[in-house]
Amino acid sequence: xxxxxxxxxxxxxxxxxxxxxxxxxxxxxxxxxxxxxxxxxxxxxxxxxxxxxxxxxxxxxxxxxxxxxxxxxxxxxxxxxxxx
Amino acid sequence: xxxxxxxxxxxxxxxxxxxxxxxxxxxxxxxxxxxxxxxxxxxxxxxxxxxxxxxxxxxxxxxxxxxxxxxxxxxxxxxxxxxxxxxxxxxxxxxxxxxxxxxxxxxxxxxxxxxxxxxxxxxxxxxxxxxxxxxxxxxxxxxxxxxxxxxxxxxxxxxxxxxxxxxxxxxxxxxxxxxxxx
Numbered sequence: 001x002x003x004x005x006x007x008x009x010x011x012x013x014x015x016x017x018x019x020x021x022x023x024x025x026x027x028x029x030x031x032x033x034x035x036x037x038x039x040x041x042x043x044x045x046x047x048x049x050x051x052x053x054x055x056x057x058x059x060x061x062x063x064x065x066x067x068x069x070x071x072x073x074x075x076x077x078x079x080x081x082x083x084x
Numbered sequence: 085x086x087x088x089x090x091x092x093x094x095x096x097x098x099x100x101x102x103x104x105x106x107x108x109x110x111x112x113x114x115x116x117x118x119x120x121x122x123x124x125x126x127x128x129x130x131x132x133x134x135x136x137x138x139x140x141x142x143x144x145x146x147x148x149x150x151x152x153x154x155x156x157x158x159x160x161x162x163x164x165x166x167x168x169x170x171x172x173x174x175x176x177x178x179x180x181x182x183x184x185x186x187x188x189x190x191x192x193x194x195x196x197x198x199x200x201x202x203x204x205x206x207x208x209x210x211x212x213x214x215x216x217x218x219x220x221x222x223x224x225x226x227x228x229x230x231x232x233x234x235x236x237x238x239x240x241x242x243x244x245x246x247x248x249x250x251x252x253x254x255x256x257x258x259x260x261x262x263x264x265x266x
Contacts, residue, residue: 046241046244046245047237047238047240047241050190050237050240050241050244051209051237053186053190054190054194054205054209054210054240055209055210055212057109057186057187057190057191057210058105058109058206058210058211060187061101061104061105061108061109062101062102062104062105063101064101064104066097066100066101066104067104067118069118069122070100070104070118070121070122070125071097073122073125073126074093074096074097074125074129077093077125077126077129078093
């Protein structure tokens with residue numbers, strides 16, 4: 001029998017976050033079908049949790065310092081341009 | 085002219101963190117992503133006269149980056165993935181609020197998606213762009229982006245909640261008391 005990893009349960013704590021764009025919410029699984037709501041609810045919750053985790057991961061990368069070589073590249077390009 | 089070029093560089097600098105995050109998440113490893121961002125910056129700089137001042141610099145750079153990835157970098161990435169399955173795990177070191185395993189799991193799951201699905205999910209779900217903006221960057225119809233995002237989300241849920249991923253890095257504590265995810 002398949003089981004849920006511990007971190008999926010933890011992700012569930014993030015369900016209902018306020019920073020998810022409205023257009024994303026429209027893409028969640030439709031749980032309104034007859035007699036299916038209780039069956040599909042876990043999958044929807046998992047998708048919500050995954051969405052939150054994806055954003056968290058992405059934000060962490062965004063907030064990392066930009067590597068020096070990339071900054072240097074821009075500086076060199078600009079210096080080369082100005083020396084013409 | 086001398087005033088325009090510094091602002092162009094400043095705009096590139098401002099977009100760089102997001103550009104890099106998109107590249108890392110799309111490629112699956114920081115080394116390739118670094119090369120991809122470098123290539124993107126070079127192309128953008130050479131073509132800066134084509135950039136319309138006042139328009140969205142980030143979207144413009146994202147478009148260059150994804151075109152470069154799909155035309156030049158994708159094959160290299162696949163070869164790396166085949167020869168070194170743990171490459172994605174080298175993504176980045178753990179930050180304070182997120183564990184290394186969670187990052188590795190998510191990155192590994194992302195790399196199981198098709199590149200098109202991954203791109204769409206990152207643009208909409210991670211970067212927070214509208215479907216219209218994502219479609220413009222990806223060069224496809226809005227409906228195509230919506231479909232890719234939906235499939236990506238469904239696939240990720242399957243991968244992460246099921247047994248489709250064999251994660252050697254993960255020392256998970258499965259809980260038999262949880263319901264079936266499907």
